[in-house]
Amino acid sequence: MTLKLFRNARIYTPLDKGRPLRGSEMNQIYSEEKGAILIRDGYIESIGQELEVLKYVTEDALEIDLGGRCVIPGFVDPHTHACFVGTREREFILRLQGASYLEILKMGGGILSTVDKVRSASYDELYTSTEEVVNRALKNGTTSMEIKSGYGLSLDHEVKMLEVIDALKGKPVDIIATFMGAHAVPREYKENPKAYVDLVVEEMIPHIAAKGLAKYCDVFCEESVFSVDDARRILLAARKCGLGLKIHADEVYDLGGAKLAAELKVDSAEHLLAASEEGLKAMAESGVLAVLLPATAFSLRKSYAPARKMIEMGVPVALATDCNPGSCYCESMEMVFRLAILGMGLSMEESLVASTLNAAYAIGMATHVGSLERGKKADFVVLEGETPGIMAYHLGWRNIKEVYKMGQRFSSEV
Numbered sequence: 568m569t570l571k572l573f574r575n576a577r578i579y580t581p582l583d584k585g586r587p588l589r590g591s592e593m594n595q596i597y598s599e600e601k602g603a604i605l606i607r608d609g610y611i612e613s614i615g616q617e618l619e620v621l622k623y624v625t626e627d628a629l630e631i632d633l634g635g636r637c638v639i640p641g642f643v644d645p646h647t648h649a650c651f652v653g654t655r656e657r658e659f660i661l662r663l664q665g666a667s668y669l670e671i672l673k674m675g676g677g678i679l680s681t682v683d684k685v686r687s688a689s690y691d692e693l694y695t696s697t698e699e700v701v702n703r704a705l706k707n708g709t710t711s712m713e714i715k716s717g718y719g720l721s722l723d724h725e726v727k728m729l730e731v732i733d734a735l736k737g738k739p740v741d742i743i744a745t746f747m748g749a750h751a752v753p754r755e756y757k758e759n760p761k762a763y764v765d766l767v768v769e770e771m772i773p774h775i776a777a778k779g780l781a782k783y784c785d786v787f788c789e790e791s792v793f794s795v796d797d798a799r800r801i802l803l804a805a806r807k808c809g810l811g812l813k814i815h816a817d818e819v820y821d822l823g824g825a826k827l828a829a830e831l832k833v834d835s836a837e838h839l840l841a842a843s844e845e846g847l848k849a850m851a852e853s854g855v856l857a858v859l860l861p862a863t864a865f866s867l868r869k870s871y872a873p874a875r876k877m878i879e880m881g882v883p884v885a886l887a888t889d890c891n892p893g894s895c896y897c898e899s900m901e902m903v904f905r906l907a908i909l910g911m912g913l914s915m916e917e918s919l920v921a922s923t924l925n926a927a928y929a930i931g932m933a934t935h936v937g938s939l940e941r942g943k944k945a946d947f948v949v950l951e952g953e954t955p956g957i958m959a960y961h962l963g964w965r966n967i968k969e970v971y972k973m974g975q976r977f978s979s980e981v
């Protein structure tokens with residue numbers, strides 16, 4: 568049994584209401600100028616004003632003085648494609664020269680070039696490469712994350728990806744796996760994409776759900792990738808097999824992905840850069856969470872998703888990196904937090920809620936993580952500053968001083 572007392576901390580955390588925060592609730596966070604956190608066996612036993620917390624210390628505890636630094640919940644990154652090998656730096660240069668993301672995919676590059684690399688990688692190679700990405704995320708303050716498959720695009724290679732993701736769970740980052748066989752149509756089905764949808768629906772989803780290899784199913788609903796009808800079919804099949812639902816919706820074109828998300832009451836809809844007002848209204852009405860990916864918009868040099876409008880409409884908003892080797896090579900939730908403020912116009916409080924508690928709701932983890940409250944995991948980040956605002960204010964700098972997972976320190980100044 569270990570008892571740890573962190574003293575002299577400036578605490579900033581959302582408070583959990585048992586559901587994602589929305590509207591003006593996203594602006595309300597708890598803060599304590601001279602706070603403390605008492606941790607027993609990795610879980611928070613007491614948190615709040617130091618003098619109050621000290622009353623609960625009735626036995627020997629290891630004391631750590633945080634020197635007045637700011638403490639926030641560990642970041643939760645609810646949308647990543649972190650299981651991959653190789654980068655696509657050349658493709659990035661092509662995009663700078665004017666080629667579009669979807670054109671590159673249509674020509675057999677983009678996602679499909681990572682598919683080639685993942686298919687020819689052994690399990691061990693894929694494991695090592697994914698572990699490196701996860702460790703970089705941890706160094707950058709992410710203590711829980713989601714990882715999608717979707718670079719295998721055949722039953723065997725999708726299973727290989729999901730087994731790698733499974734093997735990395737809890738080492739020490741908490742990981743949620745999402746099956747994304749419908750990430751792109753593989754080359755061998757180029758002439759018959761419907762047959763690939765059949766394969767996803769009839770073979771892949773039942774197999775992966777039966778093996779317990781994924782909690783969610785996701786689909787890239789986009790012009791020249793998967794249509795709204797394909798996406799509906801895939802997601803309904805996944806729901807039938809007990810999987811939660813996610814959708815890459817209206818990233819480049821407004822196909823009606825947001826509307827489909829509302830119709831199916833999915834667990835979250837992602838991207839939404841081009842979503843229509845009508846689609847967003849439908850999402851607000853059905854309470855669908857939006858997972859916004861500002862580092863992707865930044866990296867693709869596109870306009871950000873209309874986050875302010877969404878919050879005003881009552882759509883609960885979460886943030887994620889979208890970490891992948893194509894549209895957004897970024898493991899840093901600090902960067903995402905910063906872009907949400909400086910690019911999308913969120914307040915410091917909204918950005919914190921979106922990157923911790925609402926992000927935890929997006930992947931069904933909020934009972935354990937996402938806020939610093941009694942009974943939750945002691946996953947937190949110590950910042951080199953007095954408020955979370957330091958991460959948007961001090962540019963080009965990692966303001967993350969220390970990262971704690973279940974009360975244990977995993978990374979110091981690097």
Ligand SMILES: N=CN[C@@H](CCC(=O)O)C(=O)O
Binds near residue numbers: 648863891892
């Ligand atoms: N848009 C589709 N999928 C990823 C990109 C994956 C890739 O380019 O490798 C995304 O969410 O941005």
Ligand SMILES: [Zn+2]
Binds near residue numbers: 837889
């Ligand atoms: Zn994505």
